[in-house]
Amino acid sequence: MKIAVSSNDNKGLDSTVSEHFGRCPFFTFLTVDAKTINKTEVVENPFFQGHQPFEIPNFLKSQDIQVIITQGMGGRAIDFFQENNIQPVTGCSGTIKEVVETYLSGKLTQAAPCSESVAHHHG
Numbered sequence: 001m002k003i004a005v006s007s008n009d010n011k012g013l014d015s016t017v018s019e020h021f022g023r024c025p026f027f028t029f030l031t032v033d034a035k036t037i038n039k040t041e042v043v044e045n046p047f048f049q050g051h052q053p054f055e056i057p058n059f060l061k062s063q064d065i066q067v068i069i070t071q072g073m074g075g076r077a078i079d080f081f082q083e084n085n086i087q088p089v090t091g092c093s094g095t096i097k098e099v100v101e102t103y104l105s106g107k108l109t110q111a112a113p114c115s116e117s118v119a120h121h122h123g
Contacts, residue, residue, distance in 0.1 A: 003103070004060050006070040006094045010042040012043075013097035021070035022047070022056055022077065028096050029063065035104045057084045069099055071109070075103045078111050085112075 006024035007015040015071040018024030025048050032040040042065075047055050057080040060068060068081055069089045088111035092099045100107050 003067040004065045012040045020072045
């Protein structure tokens with residue numbers, strides 16, 4: 001399985017999860033087998049300066065991502081990820097290592113629009 005995590009910097013597993021996937025400067029890609037992280041790769045977000053709602057889900061699909069982990073995401077983005085067979089997981093904070101280990105333990109599975117998105121009627 002290949003997981004993407006929105007990242008504030010390029011420190012790999014020591015990076016912190018970005019507040020919003022669309023505005024993160026980096027994505028950390030992790031290849032996992034069962035509950036073991038086998039490979040980590042940091043990729044610049046090509047849409048950091050601005051994006052259309054569908055661009056990042058399409059980009060991550062082209063990278064064979066199956067799960068996106070982030071802190072915040074709007075309702076439309078959740079729909080676009082699900083349409084691309086990518087499981088969105090929101091409400092996450094901490095280091096990428098901590099969050100991915102929590103996800104792999106089965107404790108993170110949900111996606112809900114962030115409060116900012118709901119306040120702007122995007123959720």
